[in-house]
Amino acid sequence: MKTAAKESARVAIIGGGYAGMAAATELARGGVPVTVFEAARVLGGRARRVETDGTRLDNGLHILLGAYRETLRLIELVKDPGEPTGLLRLPLELTIHPAFHLRAAHLPAPLHLFWALLGARGLGFGDRITAARFMAWSRRNAFRLAADTNVSSLLAARQQPQAVSRYLWNPLCVSALNTPPGQASAQVFLNVLRDSLNGSRADSDLLLPTLDFSALFPERAARYVQARGGSVRLGTTVDAVRSQGNGFELAVANECFTHVVLAVAPHRAAALLAPHAALAPMIQMIDRFVYQPIYSVYLQYARETRLPFCMGGLETRYAQWLFDRGRLCGQDGLIGVVISASGAHQGLAHDELARAVHAELAANFPGLGEPQWHQVIAEKRATFSCTPGLLRPDNATPVARLFLAGDYTASDYPATIESAVRSGVRAANLVLQNA
Secondary structure, eight states, rough: OOOOHHOOOEEEEEEOOOHHHHHHHHHHHOOEEEEEEEESSSBBBTOEEEEEEEEEESSSSOOOEETTTHHOOOOOOOOOOTOOOOOHHHHEEEETTTTTEOOOSSOOOOOHHHHHTOOTTSSSHHHHHHHHHHHHHHHHHHTOOOOOOOOHHHHHTTTHHHHIIIIIHHHHHHHHSOOTTTTSSSSHHHHHHHHHHOOGGGGOEEEEESSEEEEHHHHHHHHHHHHHTTEEEEEEOOOOOOEEETEEEETTEEEEEEEEEOOOOOHHHHHHHOOOOGGGHHHHHHHHHEEEEEEEEEEEEETTTOSSSSSSEEEEOOOOOHHHHHHHHHOOOOOOOEEEEEHHHHHHHHHHHHHHHHHHHHHSEEEEEEEEEEEEEEEEEEEEOOTTTTTOOOBSSSSSTTEEEEETSSSSSSSHHHHHHHHHHHHHHHHHOOO
16 A cells, blocks of 8 residues: 555665666565666676677576575566566476486475485496484584584585585585685575575475576566656766765656665675765775676587586586576577686687586587587676675665665675565665655
8 A cells, every 4th residue: 555655655676686686676566656767778687698690698597496585575566467487487497417416305395305316327326325413413503603614624524425526515605605615604505505495395495597587577567666666777877876865866857756765786786885085984895795606608509419417517618507588588599508606717708618517518418519609607706705793784784765776785695596586675665664
C-alpha cells in the first residue's frame, strides 16, 4: 500500500546490475517508483549479455545454486506468469574430467552429501572418509572458526588429503570465492559450504542458466519496474552525487532525488562517494580492496559438437569449468570456458589464450576439430579478493538516505550473484524504512 511518504519519495538507483535491479524491484514491489541510471547500453553489470556477430554471450560464465533464495524469489516475481525461469535445475554433480566425479544421492540432507562423498569416484576410500569427516567437523562447529585463516591452512589443519583438496575443496573455493585457496578466507568458504551443502537437499542443486544473464533477471526486472511507474535509463552515466537540501542532486540534467542507492562496482562507488567528507572511512575501506579477474573463453566448434556433460571441470593449466552452450542455450557447438581468479592466463594475449584452451580441450575430448571462431572476455576486476578478515562497508552510510548496494558490501558471502541481490534487497528495505 502506498503512503504519502512513499508517493513523495524520489529514489535514484545508480547502476543496473544485479544489485541495482534487485533494489529497484523490491522498491517497486513496495510501491516506490524508482529511476535507474545505467552507464552501459545493456543491463547486468558484471553479469551481462555481450553480442558477437549476432551470438549472445555473457561477459562472465556463472552458475547459481538452489540456496540462492533471494535471486530465485525475484526471478519468480518479475518473470511473466507461466514463463520458464531460464534455469536448468540439476542435482549437485561435480566432475573434474576424467579423474573425479561426485553426485548427490536422492536422500534427505545431509545424507545426500555424505553419501555423495563416500561414493565419489577418483578418491581412495580413506580420502572419502576424511572428506566426510571434514563436513561433520564443520557441522559440529556450526561452520564457525575462532579466528579466520586461509582455506589452504584450514584444509591442512583438518588433515585433508592432497587428492581431496585438489579435486573437491580447492575447485569449490576458487569457483565460489574467485580467490586462490592460499589467499581465500576460510570463514567465508565455510559460510558457502554451510548454506549450499548443509541445508536442504535442494539448496545444493546446480542452476545452469539457459538465458543470457541480462535476460535472466535484469531485463525482466526493468519491465517490472517500468510497469509500476519507474524508469530505466540506459547509456546514462552519473558522474557526481551532491547533497542538495534534504536530498541529492545528480550530475544528470541536474535532477534531484530524496534517496540514492549506489549500486555500481566498488571502485566506481568510491569515486562517487568522494565529495562527502563523512564517507572517508568507507572510501578507505573500499580503496584497500584487491581484485581478482574472471576470464571467459568461447570456442565455436561444428554444430554437432557435444561435451559429455552440461557443465564440468578440467584439471589443466588454464581451463577450469566448461559449459556446453548447445545443451544449455541451444547454441550448438559453442563451448564456454571459465577461468577464475589470478593465474598464468593473465600473461597471454587473448588469441594465445584461446589457442591454449582449445589445445587443452582437444587433448581431453578427441575429435573436436578446429574452432570456427573464438572470443575471450576478460573482467579484470570481476570481484574483490575474498581474503581473511576483510572489512567490507555496510549498506547504510553516515550520509542520511544514501545507501550502498553490491556484492562487495558486508555479508557472510563472497562476491556472487546472490550476495549482490541480497545487498540490493537490503538497500531497498533501508530506503523503505526511511521513506
